[in-house]
Amino acid sequence: MQWTDERVELLKKLWADGLSASQIAAELGGVTRNAVIGKVHRLGLSGRAKSAPSAAPRLRKPTAASPAHRVSAPMAAAATRAPQSAAYATRGATALAAAPVMEARTIAAPAPRVVPVQLVETQPIVCENVTIMELRENMCRWPLGDPSQPDFRFCGGRCTPGQAYCAHHAAIAYQPTNDRRRDRRPNVPTH
DNA sequence: CCCTGATTCGC
């Protein structure tokens, strides 16, 4: 990915809006938060409108050394860090950039608004109803409500980073449809 | 643990 004028502009805007580096990275897609921070500094627009605790001259990295400083494969690190970033659509609805990777069909179909709590779960489903701004990598991206409405939220429940949904919503989202995928073992015979 | 920005320095 490269820092095109448009991406730089968006970066500036989002940074000025107070988004965190990781949030901006997610919005932009194809970059890590490190890249964003690095760019921000290079653009000389760090600091933002904070109480500027700043100053705090950083000590040089004492150890250095670091033999295997970097992974051999250039993209390896980025890949592990941002497997989902590539999935984000940079183009189009910016506000939905962090939405789970789903086809239009999927968006229309599940109508997750009314979450069926019929499934047996050990714990009650806890949807934190977070906004896109509050979404983190380890938060469930299960949409709640109408994406076109201002009250649109995401579940926000805990999930392992890289996973789209929390355990509960993953169970809903990834229900095998039996008649599809027959190449998969229908069920485990015994034990 | 999760996260934040800041810095260094090989590329």
Add this chain to the structure above:
DNA sequence: GCGAATCAGG
């Protein structure tokens, strides 16, 4: 210039 690795902290 770029950004991963690292640091320092909340």
